[in-house]
Amino acid sequence: MKWLRRPSWFALLLTVAGALLFIRLGVWQLHRADEKEAILRRYAAAETAAPRDFAAVAAKPPVDSYARVKVQGEYIADRLYLLDNPRHDQRGGVEVYVPFRPQGGDRLLMVDLGFLPGNGTHEPPQLPALPTGAQWLQGLYMPPPGVGFEMGGDALARQTRWPKTTVYFDLPQVAADLRSAVYPQVLALDDDPAAIYVREHTIDFSAMPPARHRAYAFQWFTFAVAAVVILLVLHRRRPMKPSDRS
Structure with a gap:
């Protein structure tokens, strides 16, 4: 050239x-x-799939997909956790988690009850009482919210009153706080028109x-x-x- x-x-x-x-x-x-x-497609498919038995899914969790499950057990209703101000239509509020003891299970299952909007103050919103006794739950067995760079150490260990508030929902910290083993994923409950909680669970790729x-x-x-x-x-x-x- x-x-x-x-x-x-x-x-x-x-x-x-x-x-x-x-x-x-x-x-x-x-x-x-x-x-x-691919993750979004698998998530959408799981939302409309028939629920599977939780014990079978927990024993062999799917590696590359989400699972819709049903499980029987009891709430530990006095041990609520509030994920402060999660991303939800840019509104303030809390995502509420509660430990659940599956029937025949060897550890606790953290249940995502849903989102409650803020009340305009620094105080957490009023939480409705949870039902007692054996309950059937149904929803998506999915990874917990991601944990970013956490400053200040374990906030749960420093709190003595319930419900406990955190800006990071870290399952190992929750397990240490409850002094019990927990399942590695959480159960995000299906939407219920009768519930006060907003249950619009999505995979957040907005960033x-x-x-x-x-x-x-x-x-x-x-x-x-x-x-x-x-x-x-x-x-x-x-x-x-x-x-x-x-």
Whole structure:
């Protein structure tokens, strides 16, 4: 190519390495988008599936899908946990969790009762009494809310009154607080029109939905193309001026 000067090995290696890195990052973003879309499809399928026996699911939990289950047992009604101000239509309020002792189970199951809007004060909303005795529950057996970077240590251990409030719902901390083993996932109850709780359980990808991953992938692929274009522009032969030919 007569219009292109031969680039140095350093410039060539730098461009190739940069372009390959950008392409790799773009492909990774596409994979993340596909993974999240698959999770959303599995979640939607579980919501409409027939409930399975909880003991069978807990003994062999599905690795790549959610399970809709039914379970019999009793609430431990005096041990409520309030997840303070979860993301829910940008409203203040609490997500309420309670331990549940499954019949024949060897550990406690944390049940997500649902969301209660705030009352405009710093005090938690009034919690309705839970039913006593044996109960049949039905819902999605799913991972607990994600735990971010927690500052200040275990807030549950420092509280002596119930219900206890936390900004991170961490199952190992809950287990230590209850002094009992707990199942590694939680039961998000099905919606009930008669319940005071708002039960709109979704997988929260609002911070990074699949579409945003694809947008970042396009951005990384654009950087790869730009790296090659910059190399070509910097090493393009300039046309000779008439004065240079004389």
